[in-house]
Amino acid sequence: MWRIGPLRLLTVVGVGYLTVVLVLAAVELDLDLGQSTAVGRSPATGVVTGVPGSPVTEGQGYDPSSAPVPPRATPVGPAEDVRVGSAKTQPAAPPPPPPAPPVTRRPTAPAAPPVVTSYEAESSANGLANTRIYTCYGCSGDKKVGNIGRDMGTLQFNGVTARTGGLATVTIAYVNGEAPRVGKISVNGEPPITLTFPGTGGWSSVGTMIVTMSLRPGPNTLKMFNPDSAAPDFDKITVSVR
Template sequence: MSARHGGGRDGIWRIGPVRLLTAVVLGYLSLVLVLTVLKLDLIRPDSVVPNPGTGATGAAPDLPGSPATEDPGFPTPTVPVPAPSPATPSVVPTGTPPPPPPPPRPTAATTPPARSVVTAYEAESAGNGLAGTRTFNCPGCSGRKKVGNIGRDMGALRINGVTARTGGPAVVTLGYVNGEGTRAAQLSVNGGPPLSLSFPGTGGWSTSGALVVTVTLRAGANTLTLFNPSAAAPDFDNITVRVPAR
């Protein structure tokens, strides 16, 4: 037998490098083609294995009288939601209750002030005893007149008709005028022992001042006499007497 192309000296068939490379490439391509075909066959729709009791496509057979239903597929997992616990009423601490208010303190019964009767007597009134005295005009006096020339044995002023409903103390306000320094006079109630009084200056012989004293009157009519046996007394404007109403 004659040696073939590519045969060696020992008669063994030999392949050159180019043919060897070509054979390897063709074999690789063939393998890739086979694998591709197999992959396509695996993913073809008709390659799905039918479920028992179903048709070739795996769909549920239509039964007479029953409507066709869609395959719901895989069920969606349901996550259980815990039921809400009953609301617990909130308790707001109120703390310690305030102590009860203290009982009202008993108030002592107050005695209403005693009613009184106030009577004013003008010094120059004709009903008074004015022996030895003199009446002067006085712009600053209540009746615009005053009685002077009292004392030094010149004269004495006697207020008549001072009335009290009940006997007892009475508040007497002597309205006087003294344009000089302090002068003195004596006050006698119902001819009793005299009470010595001092009358500060009023700043002028037309300016009236007041001196308040307390004397004891009897029920009914009383007399108040102002005099000074040794010195000049002030002039007098009026006399106000406050006595209890009953």
């Protein structure tokens, strides 16, 4: 075995120690170079920036405002299915208009009732030229007027009144105990109308015939006659006029 003297041993130990120191220094220098690369100065603000926790040079503190801000997570709720025209997108319906007030109509004045007047054939107010008044128990007032026609006599009702004029309903009460007889009626001297009166079954049995004729306002005349043949006997006339 080799023998190493004290001086040689001391030299070897010193060289080894120096080598270890140099290696540690190199490692430390390499770490410093890496950190200085991560830490730098902002060209715009002059603030030394870097990763929090790393050493900062030139006596500057760490600026938290320059650190990147991580994005915040926004909670997401359940998705809503909103369709066009749905209740969520449609505007509220306007309130219905108020009901219209009821229409008040003025009551229509009722028409004036017709005036009904009876005129007896045997009345002295009538024209009874060449006629004869007979007793008739079935007639109004138990009397009637005969001998009309064949140029024997003419019966004229006078004073048949209409308030405003116009059409009037005239009911003629007559008696005819034979076959139908013909009578003519002239109103206010106008051309006459011809009527055929059926038999009534006896000379005391009364029948009626209804005729519509035009009357003028005020008093009117109705003449019963027949120049060609005998007319029936007459009881009365009833005039309905407005």
